[in-house]
Structures are given as C-alpha cells and as structure tokens.
Amino acid sequence: MARIVSAGIPRIIHQTWRSRDFPVDKGDPKSWEALNPGWRYMFWSDEDLRRFMATEFPELLWMFDGYSRPVQRADLARYCLLKHYGGVYADIDTICMASLEPLFGDTRVVLCEEPLAQHTPARLRGMRSLWFNGTMASPPGHPFWDRVIDLCVRMYPRRDFDILETTGPLILSAAVEQWTDPQALSLNSSHLFAGMTVHGADSGDPRWGNHAETVLSIHCWQGSYYKNRSPSLYHRKLAQLRDLRHRLRWDARLSFKAASRQVEQAILTLPLRRSAEPSFVTVLIPARNAEPFLEENLGQLLQLDYPHDRINVLYGEGGSSDRTADLIAGIVTRHARDFASMGSVTLSRGAPQLRRGERWKPKLQRARRAGIAMARNDLIDHALRWRQSDWYLWLDADVIGLPRDLLQSLLAAEAKIVAPDCVLEADGPSFDLNSWLAVGRPNLVDRNRYRKYGLTMPPADVWWRRHLHDLRYLDRVPLNGVGGTALVVHSDVHRAGLRFPEIPYADLIETEAFGQLARNLGVTPIGLPNVQVRHHAS
Structure with missing residues (x-):
C-alpha cells in the first residue's frame, strides 16, 4: 500500500x-x-x-x-x-x-x-x-x-x-x-x-x-457496551436442580479424560509439514439418499483448480432408499481417471431413517447426530487404510457450490482443522450453524435454558455464540464447534485417533464435539468467514 x-x-x-x-x-x-x-x-x-x-x-x-x-x-x-x-x-x-x-x-x-x-x-x-x-x-x-x-x-x-x-x-x-x-x-x-x-x-x-x-x-464510559449478567437467586437455584436432573437422566457422556486416552497427543500436535509439492487431499463424501445432488456435487469437484492428480475421492454410502449406491458406482467408473483415485465403501452404521420433516426435531438430534458420527468414523477408518493422504476434506453430497480455489484457501490457513462458511446463497446467513465461536461463558441458568435431550441446542442468535456470518469483518477466526458440510482436517488429527464423538462431549455431539474436543486437546479449529461453499436449498 x-x-x-x-x-x-x-x-x-x-x-x-x-x-x-x-x-x-x-x-x-x-x-x-x-x-x-x-x-x-x-x-x-x-x-x-x-x-x-x-x-x-x-x-x-x-x-x-x-x-x-x-x-x-x-x-x-x-x-x-x-x-x-x-x-x-x-x-x-x-x-x-x-x-x-x-x-x-x-x-x-x-x-x-x-x-x-x-x-x-x-x-x-x-x-x-x-x-x-x-x-x-x-x-x-x-x-x-x-x-x-x-x-x-x-x-x-x-x-x-x-x-x-x-x-x-x-x-x-x-x-x-x-x-x-x-x-x-x-x-x-x-x-x-x-x-x-x-x-x-x-x-x-x-x-x-x-x-x-x-x-x-x-x-468516562457513560455509554459503555459492557454489561453484567446476574440471574436472580431463584433462577440460580432452579438451574442447579435442572442441572442435577440433566446429569442423572443423560449419564452417557464422554469425559475429557476418557477422550484424551483415545488420542495420541504426540501425533496430534506435530507441526505442519511444508512441501514444495502440492499436498495430497482425500475428499470424503458421506452419502445417503443423495441421488438428486451427486452429479452437481461431482461437477464442483471437477472444476477445482487444485491439481487433480493430488486429489483422491472416497464416497461412503449406506442406508439409501433411492439410486445413490448405483449412481456412485457409475461415477467411480466414469471418472476414476479424472483424479488420483476414486472409490466407494458401504457404511453399515448411520443415522436412523427419518422423514425429511422430522430431521430437525430437538428430541431426535441425539440419535440422529450420533448416527452421523458413526458413519463419519467408519468412513475415516476406511480412508486411513485406503490411501495415504496429507489432508481430508469432508464434503456433504448436497454441497453444490465450491470456489475453484477452495482447497488453496483452506490449506493456506495453515491450521489442522479449517471450516469455510456454508451458505444457501452467496453472502447469505450461515446454513451450517455447527461452526461457531464461544464469545462468553454462559452461567448455569443460560446453559440449562438451552440444554434439551442431553445436548446444548441454543437458538442461532444466543448471546454467547457467534457463527461465521456474524464474523465476516474478519478473515480468520478461532472456532469451538465445527460443521461437517465442508471441513478440512489434517491427517495427523485423524491418525492420532481423534474421531467424531458418538456420545455427548461437553453437551455437544458429532462435528461440534469434534471441534471442541480438538480445541481442548490443543488444536484450535479455524473458521474462514469469507470463504463460502453453497449447500443445496432443498
């Protein structure tokens, strides 16, 4: 300048x-x-x-x-x-x-x-x-x-x-x-x-x-932005009772001590390795009933300007009631030469079958997201045996808009876990609200207000969280929770044994719990508020 x-x-x-x-x-x-x-x-x-x-x-x-x-x-x-x-x-x-x-x-x-x-x-x-x-x-x-x-x-x-x-x-x-x-x-x-x-x-x-x-x-700070939050004694006592009920009813939880025993810290915290050659990236695409989206999703991968001979693509399919499995088989046959390698694996574990209108009901989220975590974990276990890779790009099958330089942007962040903003339309509100930053520590009253069925499920505008659309004045932000619609993870993270929790960790589950657990273990996820991928608006 x-x-x-x-x-x-x-x-x-x-x-x-x-x-x-x-x-x-x-x-x-x-x-x-x-x-x-x-x-x-x-x-x-x-x-x-x-x-x-x-x-x-x-x-x-x-x-x-x-x-x-x-x-x-x-x-x-x-x-x-x-x-x-x-x-x-x-x-x-x-x-x-x-x-x-x-x-x-x-x-x-x-x-x-x-x-x-x-x-x-x-x-x-x-x-x-x-x-x-x-x-x-x-x-x-x-x-x-x-x-x-x-x-x-x-x-x-x-x-x-x-x-x-x-x-x-x-x-x-x-x-x-x-x-x-x-x-x-x-x-x-x-x-x-x-x-x-x-x-x-x-x-x-x-x-x-x-x-x-x-x-x-x-x-003189007469118009100060800084406010104190102090709930009444009645609300504090009520929150303590609700907290006790929560702990007694939802006793299947993953503690930090138990989680850390499953992770090899020495591998997890290895410094990122620089290379003159482009890194190998394996794209992991979990798919169920994805027939309407697969071709458009593939088209976005084909237009990436990252060297295709450094990209592997692995689909994980299970439980589909449409032609998803057949379409994936055809895609792998037709496009195997367009990438370093392509493959697919059948996943035996996954989320319960739900009608589309039921997917977001709070009472179903614990079972639904636990099943998604199982599918992700089975897919990464297979991927680690399938091909050697430096990075893994998790990509939902119904993500249908990718910047051509997506991989360059994500890898340039030089962090082991990086999430772009997933939107339904360019510069619109974040669609994947599992990517968030904690900007305050809620008291017990606030926490219990939004703990339901064993998980924390606050509204999008709760005061202590910021989603990526709230942070677009910044190019890079630390995160607590991460979403899985598009997420790049360094191989060290998964090789160290860090997986997507299938039972709640810190009242979170699946990708949100993965991000928080990684942060607690010393690997802070990074969000890129101005790098956007587009999800299908179905």
Missing part, C-alpha cells in the same frame, strides 16, 4: 450527541474548547449528522437510516467525519486533559487501545488488541477510513445484532489488524485517550507508542 500523502491532522474537534442539549454528567465538552483555543470546535446533533451524510456520503445514507440504534449511526458518522474533515473525534463522555497540539500536522491516523483488561472480546475472536473508537485523530482523506467503512457495510446485514461488531470497536480493531502499511497508523497504549477502565480505575497499562509521554484525554 502506498504511503499516504496528506496535509496532516487539522485543528478541528468533533463531538456528537442526540441534540444540542447534552447532559452535564456525561463528560466535559467545554474542556476540549478551553484547552484548545486555536482549534475549530464542531458539535454535531443527530439531525446535523444526517444532513452531513446526505451531502457528503449519499451512497451510505440508506445504511445510516437503516440502523436500528442511534449509537450505530454515531459510529458510522464519526468514521465519515474523520474521512471528510479530519481532526480529532471525541465522544461526549470524555474530558480533555491537555492541548492537542502534539497531534497537529501528523499524517497518520492516531489511535489508542482500550485498557488491556477490556481486550477479551478482540482476543476471543483471534485479534491481538481492542482499539478504542471513542477518541481518534486523523488527517482528512485517509484511506484507512475506507477500510473501516467497508467493514461496516459488510456487517450491515447483521445490524440488529452486536453493536461492537457491526459498527463499534471490533470493526475498528479488525481494520487495524488487516491494515498492511504500519507507517500510516500511529498506534498507542490506552493512556493516550482512554487510560481509565470501565470501573473508573486507572488502567495501569504499560505506556508505549509515538505519544507514550502524553495523556490527552480520559473516557
């Missing part, structure tokens, strides 16, 4: 509030004017901001108007103000502590971290730091803000979800992580603009950055 040429940060201060009658207990807006007499002070009400957006950023007005919460409009507008005017933006609940002259003329965007004690949301998502968007400085026209605004646009479909990751600090933090020109940003510790924690104490963070000797402002 080219070095930015700019006149530098101008002597302008921006603050915003709903109206021109701002509450006196929010901060000290007058301190910004008092300590910076030579600076232009620009106050923006919500009405002013909308006029500004309509005039200077009309292409974003639909999004500005579409946000359901005022803070999201304020977030987007502050990025646009700094892009257009430059200067210093400061939340209304801030207090200026010194002259801003040290910032004047700087050609970089000047940012500071939030206090280190508040970095957990960023670190859970695989980022190094949480950057503070309550006070920022910038020259006008800096392209960094284009990146921030682009991420806001990308996350607009999730606008009614978490503010932090639709317009707030996590969006800013992702833009910093992805920015490739370190000379264009002046990054500093929290002391510069936000040296006080949400609890009102000095952060005590080590000082570093271009302005390590300077404290320019403090933030």
